[in-house]
Amino acid sequence: MILDGKAVSEKRLEILKEQIEESRLYPRLATVIVGTDPASQMYVRMKHRACERVGIGSIGIELPEDATTERVLETINRLNNDPDIDGILVQLPLPAQVDTTRVIEAVAPEKDVDGFHPCNLGRLLAGSPVFAPCTPQGIMTILKEYAIPTAGQRAVVVGRSIDVGRPMAALLLNADATVTICHSKTRNLEAEMRSADILISAVGRAKFVKPDMVKEGATVIDVGINHDEQGKLCGDVDFEAVRDRAGAITPVPGGVGPMTIATLMENTFKAAKLRTCDSTVRL
Numbered sequence: 001m002i003l004d005g006k007a008v009s010e011k012r013l014e015i016l017k018e019q020i021e022e023s024r025l026y027p028r029l030a031t032v033i034v035g036t037d038p039a040s041q042m043y044v045r046m047k048h049r050a051c052e053r054v055g056i057g058s059i060g061i062e063l064p065e066d067a068t069t070e071r072v073l074e075t076i077n078r079l080n081n082d083p084d085i086d087g088i089l090v091q092l093p094l095p096a097q098v099d100t101t102r103v104i105e106a107v108a109p110e111k112d113v114d115g116f117h118p119c120n121l122g123r124l125l126a127g128s129p130v131f132a133p134c135t136p137q138g139i140m141t142i143l144k145e146y147a148i149p150t151a152g153q154r155a156v157v158v159g160r161s162i163d164v165g166r167p168m169a170a171l172l173l174n175a176d177a178t179v180t181i182c183h184s185k186t187r188n189l190e191a192e193m194r195s196a197d198i199l200i201s202a203v204g205r206a207k208f209v210k211p212d213m214v215k216e217g218a219t220v221i222d223v224g225i226n227h228d229e230q231g232k233l234c235g236d237v238d239f240e241a242v243r244d245r246a247g248a249i250t251p252v253p254g255g256v257g258p259m260t261i262a263t264l265m266e267n268t269f270k271a272a273k274l275r276t277c278d279s280t281v282r283l
């Protein structure tokens with residue numbers, strides 16, 4: 001079975017559009033991009049288009065390639081204090097001279113719709129997330145949409161990044177899976193991967209996952225955004241080789257990517273709701 005992230009994201013965006021209309025809130029998202037990386041520019045454009053589609057107002061702030069950490073922090077500070085902004089998204093990666101950790105930690109937790117602030121990651125780890133990072137949360141939505149069980153399942157996450165691997169493991173753990181995180185120093189990586197009922201690959205290596213690394217019937221989730229020898233977009237998984245062995249598999253494109261954007265929209269609406277209601281959630 002192919003897990004059609006594009007179709008799931010379309011459905012979620014339609015539902016969200018209605019919810020936003022009914023709420024009479026007017027959520028607003030600010031994006032911040034530093035430099036002119038074409039892929040980052042494309043993702044930011046996609047985010048603004050999704051905002052327009054569901055009824056979220058958006059502003060885009062573009063800083064030059066040579067912007068300093070201080071300049072980025074000033075921008076974030078201004079957005080933190082702007083009552084008309086519900087969510088702040090700093091497009092990653094940032095240029096090398098910018099201190100990414102300081103920037104992430106500068107975003108007010110209640111506006112951190114990317115879910116990267118330590119406060120939001122801590123809540124996720126504690127089992128009571130407010131904003132979970134968009135890619136792993138989007139993956140959980142796909143699993144739910146296709147009624148793929150997680151409780152008691154053996155989940156293996158390959159990759160330990162702050163934006164995908166670690167939060168992915170926390171989300172699966174919160175959903176009662178038995179979770180292993182693998183990384184570059186893991187011994188017997190292939191055996192670990194073969195033990196997975198749910199295999200999540202977030203390593204960033206084109207067609208790295210081959211059929212002999214996958215248990216027959218496993219659910220395979222591909223987080224990779226890579227290019228093959230022909231320059232064509234592909235994931236971490238050798239899709240054509242693995243698809244018949246997997247019970248369910250996400251393609252690239254059309255799998256996890258669109259869910260990242262749909263989840264960002266959901267998080268932004270949530271931020272607007274938390275701002276306006278007398279919530280028990282305190283960040």
Ligand SMILES: Nc1nc2c(c(=O)[nH]1)N[C@@H](CN(C=O)c1ccc(C(=O)N[C@@H](CCC(=O)O)C(=O)O)cc1)CN2
Pocket residue numbers: 043046089090091092093114134135225233252253254255256257258259260261
């Ligand atoms: N601040 C953030 N930066 C980055 C994030 C993030 O979640 N927050 N994730 C990635 C990039 N990303 C969003 O920013 C992203 C990547 C891919 C897609 C997507 O829909 N891809 C399409 C294919 C598009 C193409 O033609 O290239 C797909 O997979 O179908 C959306 C968002 C890093 N930075």
